[in-house]
Each structure stands twice: as structure tokens, then as C-alpha cells.
Amino acid sequence: MEFVSVFLYDSQFLDVKLKCAICSTEKRSWLKFFDEYEYRDLYERRGIKHKWWNWYDENDTPEERRYIAKLDLLITSYCFVSYWNITDCVDNAYVSGMKDDLNLGGNDLVHLQVMYTLGVVIFELPFMYLFSKVRMNWLIPGMDIVWGFFTLAQYRAKSQREMMAYRFLIGSAEGCFFPGVHYVLGSWFKSHELQRCGGIFYFGLMLGSCTTGLLQAAVYKHLNGYHGLAGWRWMFAIDAIITIPVGILGFFVWPGTPEKVQSFFLTEKDLEISRRRANLNAFSNSKGFSWSVIKKACTSWHLPVIFIWNTFFFNSGAQAGTFLLWLQSLGTLSKPMINNLSAIPPALGIFFVFVACFGADVFRSRWFFLCLAQAVNFTGLVILAVWNVPDSAKWYAFMVQYAAWSMSSVLYGWVNDILRHDNEYRSILITGMTIFATQSTAWTPLIFWKTTAAPRYRTGYIYASVISFCLIIWTFVVLFFFKRDERNYYFERLHEAQASDDDIQDHVNKIVRMLISFNENVVTAKGK
Template identity: 45%
Template sequence: MHGKRQGRAWYHWFAETDTPQERKLLLKLDLLIVPYAFIGFWINFIDGSNINNAWVAGLAEDLNFHGNQLVDFQTISSVAGVIGQIPFAFLFPYMPMNWLVPGVELFWGVFTLLQYRAKSYAEFMAYRFFVGLFEAPFFIGVHFVLGSWYRADELGRRGGIFYIGLTLGSLTSGLIQSSASANLEGVAGLAGWRWMFIIVGLMTFVVAFAGFFIWPGTPDIPNKLFLSDEELDIARHRLQENGTDGTRPANIALPKVTLGLLKTVFTSWKVYALVVWNLFFWDSDPQPWGGYLLWIKSLGRYSNAQVNRLGASAPGVGILYVLFINFSSDLWLGRTGSIVLAHVVNIVSMVILVIWDVPESAKWFAFNIYYFDIGMSSVLYGWANDILRHNKQERAITLVVMNTIPTAIRAWIGLLVFKTVESPRFTKGYSFCLANSICLIGFTFVVRRLYRKQEEQYALELARSSEAVVEEISHPIEKKEAGVGNVTVEPVA
């Protein structure tokens, strides 16, 4: 069984069984993978969420945007994200990830930058579409790489540090916009919100170019700039012990996508359970729709710069939630406990926001704890990586499917229950998120049961295989020579 780490105190970074060579390798992988994943996701979320900050910083007034046009911008990015993910279900196992992941980041940076010159609703919609299109494979690509190098008891902490990029992206997006509004308004004839797109677009280019050199790829198609052959052998050996299919020898061609592979994926319980589970997770999260910023603005007592600074409080404290939930999943609570805790807190937040007629301090509290919900994202995706670890082609396809379908469904949720004209009180939206949190807690126990049955079956098959090998070595095999009637006995080599 693969769950929280056993045998050492929670504050130990390595497992008791890790050799000195493995610890050295893990430190190197942590330095190559985790900081870039974190910084890349930070930039990803700045570029993806800055439309909310720009909206409350003067974009809507300057371009005469109104009604539900903010949720239209959010929706078009989500729709593009669905389209952009589909090809990568098949490409992840076959392409160098140190080219793929930074490459798409470079392209979304171009369209992030171009938003500074937008003058119409149609132009903004086009730019938001292409930002969403090229951002699409980044998140799931990072999880594919994490699952290609780390064991189940190592994924939560690394994934948690990676996921801080989301909360830090939300935080710094607000602070960048606040500073741009306060200090760059009118400089070179540009509004402060336009300067934000210029600043973050240029930041994206720097991070993307660094990724081509830093990102280590996967054990199958590694970037050898910082990894030796000996270290790659150690990594593949660790994967074999973990039961992870990621150990193809260099001289064996990559298998092709076949109807048999697709049949394996879509006749398995895994893809359906993981899609439903992830759907509940995605739809329990209210923060993409900008409710906190819109509520602060509705109070009518803060400037544009102050609205963005205050709006940074929720993702700021959210960093602590993400770290706590993900580290505790590996070292203390286990995966089930961490997910349940995150969504119990989210249920409290959503209940307060559904009631709404509460003291203002209660609303500040509710908005500032709702990042607990998304804090368990890397726990869920890490668990999915563990469930799918026995077949990397199935893992790539299933990870993309489990991300694409919820993305496609959530793309329309804003239009249905988070309409901009209903702000700041999204009663339907917060009720919807509340219901999904409750369902997610219940379905987590369903996934845990299915996972345990799979691991029991895998352990049984492994034991039978080992017994068969021992039996084969222990007893000679009778071989009948071709064309001869007598029987000879030969030992097994």
C-alpha cells in the first residue's frame, strides 16, 4: 500500500530506507523540478488571473465593459484550456518535457503581453483564448513529471510547494496591479492596468527560457544537462521498486498509442472515478470568479490600488494552507485526512457566504479561508499519479482526461451560477460549491476503497509472479528437442 510515509518522524525529509545515493539524487531533483514548477505555476496563475485585477483596476471603465463580460473572459480561457489539453494526452510520454512545458509557457507569455494593447471586447476575447490554450498543458504536465520521478510518499510535499505558485500568483497579481495603478498610471500614455500586462508578459519570457535548461524531463526522455547516467539508473531503479512504469531502457522504442491502449483506459474504473472525483474538486472552488475582489470593490470605500492590495490577503494566507495540507498528507494525516480537513474548512466558508447576512468580519473570515479548498489539489493529483503508476501511457491519457472533462464543465459554471451582474452576492455559486465539497468528501472514501482493492490485487499478482520465478529456478524444465522423440533435461539459466 502507498500512503503516508511510515517509519520516521514527520519532520524528516527522506524516508528511512533511502540510501545516501538516493538522497543526493532526490536533493538534485528537488532543486531542478520543484523551484521551476513553483515559479512556472506562479507565472501561470498571474497570467491567468490578472483579468480579475485589471477589471477592478479600471479596465471595465476605460473600455466601457459591462454586464457579464468579465465572466465571458474567464469562460473563454477555460474553453481554450479544454481544447489545448486534448493533444497532450498522447504527447506527454513521447516528447521531451524540458521542451514541451517551457515551450507552451513562452507562447502564453506572448499573448499575455499583447493584452496591454487591447481596445475592444473582441480583441480581449481573442487574447484570453490563446492565453488559455497555451496554459492548458502546464499544470497536468508538471504532475506528469512529478509522478515520473517521485514515489507516492514523496509527491504530496513536492506537489504542495509547486501549488503554492497558484496562491502566490493570485497574491502577486494583485500587488503588481496595485503598484501599477499607484505608480504607472499614465506613464507613456498607458493606464496602470495595461502596464500590468506588460510587466507579467516580460516575466513569463524569462521563466520560459530558463525552463529549457533546468527542467529535467522524465526518466524515459531526460534532459542530461544536470543528470548523469548513474543518477538516471538510480531513479529508474527506485521507480521499479515503487511499481511505476517509467523505466524503459534507452534502446527500446517507445510504444505507440493503439486501440488496445485506449480500450485499457476506457474500460477501467480509474478514468471514470478520477474524472468524477476531480469534477467535485474543481466545482467546489469559488475563487476563479473573483468574488472576493468584487465584494471589496462593492464596499465603496477603497481605491483601485487598495482593492487589489486587500484582495491579496486570501492567497497570502492560502500559502500556509497549501503547505499544511500537502505536508500533512505525506507525513501526518495521510491523503484521506488531508482532503477531508481541507473541505470541512471550505464547507464552513461556503455556509457563511451562502447565508451572507452576517457581520462583515465573518465575510472577511470566510473569504480568507477558502483557499483551504484548493490546497489539497496536489494531494488529489499525487494520489491519481499513484493509482496510475503501473502504466505510463495510461497515466498520461487518464491525467489529461480527468483534468479536461472537469475543465470543460466548469467553463460554463460561471455563466450559470457566478454571473457578474449578480455580484457581489453569488448565492447560487456558493451553494453550488458547498454541495460539491460535501460530495467530494464522500467520494474520497469511494476512491480510497477502489485504490485499496487495486493495491491488494497488485500485491497478490506480484507474489504469484515471485513464486513462479522461484519455482522455475528451483526445478528443472523438461524440454523436448525438436524432431526427436526423447526428452532431455536442462537447467534454467
């Protein structure tokens, strides 16, 4: 009887807490609109407040922290190394002799960039369906190896047409990489972990862009003409030689997704923790593809709002190679020096990525750091659009170019969080938004970033600055819809909990009545 009384008290106390939670959300400051975790903290954090200086969540147990560290070593580290290796070096090759050797001129550079983009767009299409169906531990490393072989083939290019064919094939091999990595990260990590994991992934791109310039300078200096090959040809060969072994390593290190995991390093206990974390984060398992998923995408706010948002992001920065072409236009720098100087903006980009991605996780505010990164980018674009400014201002503007890309993992991490309730839906939307945004970069350079407009690019810088400003404004549109969905989901959980409580209360009352009846029967029997 004492146990039943305690159970009744706990159940009633839980019911009171839920009702108080509902009342507390009705009396909220307007500033709460900017708190992304306002509703989630009420059911996920169990009343424990987050301290920004803590790397791990206060709710994580010691075994969960060991598990997260293992994921960082297996997944995040491989993402970093892989992205470092598949960084493209065609812009550096262009200013290091490829232009003259292949008789390139006019807008040929932008045509090479567009062909690569077309390959990415076309071969991203099937992966909308395949991500949730195939083993990602085979797909991503396998396509890395294919990318390496196509990169190697570029060293033997004899004409512009042949190089354009190779660029298309390289883009096709890379089509699954960017959305695929974000899909896998979103399958393992919680919302407040995704940005820093994606940030480490993006460190690879920045470091790759940085070392590409330095390596091209060293290759041009020491290998140019060696065995009859120009320095830029050696660069493609070296890039491939580094990439292919990393792809092979991925077969053994990259675990894929929790549903189709294959790893020598993850134990059954790790997978159990993964399932528990997924349940707490309201993350769904694959339910199988159906046309209802397409219908859901076409009728929800996600498709128009997120697609436009991501397209703004893809077009918010200056075209690749603008800094290199400006340095070349000065006419006072050697080719090795141009390549060495090209390493500075991506090196600073590592700092921008650190601030944006780690700040978004630590301070639990994705919208703020996304807007901060774009505000820095916007100032640089305005300076370059004006152009007639002191050289120091131009140097500043070129140095902050990579601020535009630093918030990539913040945006994709946020989208992963928004779509976490449906795995197939998440696969289609993440790939779809990448395709939609990427296709825009296949034709906008032909209008705004013509090589013949270098190094001024007046139309291009004006276009990018307007897009950057629109991206900042559109982020608050996303925040509005996100908060609305989080509020609705929170109240759904509350109502389910209350319904479950009512069922428990009914069962407990039945048990109490049975015990009371049994006790009365015993007393009556003893009296007789």
C-alpha cells in the same frame, strides 16, 4: 555443500515469511481500510517503519537523498517559479480600470474567464497523446514563452471582443501546463514524495495570486498614465516581461521525463537511481500508444470515478474574483487598497497548501488532508451562502477560500500513484480528467456565477458548498477502489515471488543431487 545448505535455508525462510504475510493480511482491523500504505509497506519498505518526522524515507541511501535534493532543485523549483509567473491578473485588471476603459458591463468578466477556459480545454486534447511522445523539457518551457507573448498582447486591447480573443489564446498556451507538470512530477517522484513536490509547485500559484494584487496596486499607483498607458495595461506588459525569460531558462533547467531526459545537471548515475526507484515503485516505461489503452480506460473504474472526483474538485471553490467584487461593492476602498487586500487570501492559501500537501506526505494519509482542506472550505461557503452574518464571519469565509485549491496536488499526486503501472494510460487519464473537469468550469459560471449576481452570488455559493460536500464523500469511494487495487497488486507480487522461489528451489535441488552424485563417484573411485 555448506554454501548450498545456507542457500536452501534462506529460500525456505523467505517462503515462510511470504506465507506469514498472507496470513497477517487476512486478520486485519477494519481501521486498516484508512491506511493507504497498508499493502505497499509490506513489499516496498522491507519491514522498516516510517517515522513521520523524517523528511526522507528510511530506505533511501545517501546517494538517493542527494539525487532527490537535485530533483527538487531542478524540477520542483522550476515548477514553482514558472507557476508563480503565469498567474493570471485579469480579475485585478477588471477592478483597476479595465472595466471602464473597455466599456465592460453585465457578465463580461465571466465571459472573459469562460473564453480562457475554452482555450485550455480545446488545446488540452492533443496532449493526451503527446505527453508520452514529446520532450517535456521543450514543450513546457516553450508554451510558457508563448503564454508570455499572448499576455503581452493584452496591453493593447481596445475592445471586449479583442480581449476575449487574447483570453482564448492565453488559455490555449496554458493548456498543457497544469497536467504536464503533474505528469512530469509523477515520472520522477515516489508516491510519498509527490504531494510535497506538488505542494511546492502550488506555492507558485498562491504566491503569484498574492503578488499579483500587490504588484497591480504598485503599478496603478506609480505607472497609471505613464506614456499614455493605464495601470492595468502596464500590468500585462510587466507580467510578460517576467515570464518569457523564465521560459527560456526552462530549456536548460527542466529535464523532461526519465525516458526522454535532456539535462546538463543529471548524470548517468542519477538516471540509474531513477530506474531503480521506478522499478521499486512498480512504475512502468512507455510501451507505445495503442487502442487497447483507450479500451482499458473505458472499461476500468478509473475513468468514471476519477473524472467525477476531479470535476467535484474543480467546482468546489468560489469563482475567481468574488472577493475583489465584494470589496469593490463596499464603496469605501481605493483601487490600490482593493488590490492590496486581494493578496491576503492567496497568502493564507500558502499555509493551507503547506498543511494539506506536506501533511499528506509526512503522515502518509492523503484522504485525511484532502477532506480536511475541503471541510475548511465548506464552512466558508456555507457562511457566504447564508450571507446575512456579521462582517467578521464574511471576512473569515473569504480568507479561507483558497483552502478549496490547497488539496490540488494531493489529488493529482494520488492519481499519479493510482495510474503508475502504465505510462500511456497515465498520460491519457491525467489529461482527460483535467479536460473533463475544466470544461465544466466553462459553462457552470454562466449559470451559477453571473457577474450581475455580484457580490451576493447566492446560487453560486450554495452550488459550491454542495459540490464540496460531495467531494468529501467521493474521496472515500476513491479510497475503496484504490485499496482494492493495491491489495490485488500486492498478492500478485507475492505469487510471483513464490513462483520464483519454487524455480530457485528446483535448481538448487538439482545442484545438490549433482554434488551428492559426484561425491559418491569420487568415493567409489578411491575405493577401487
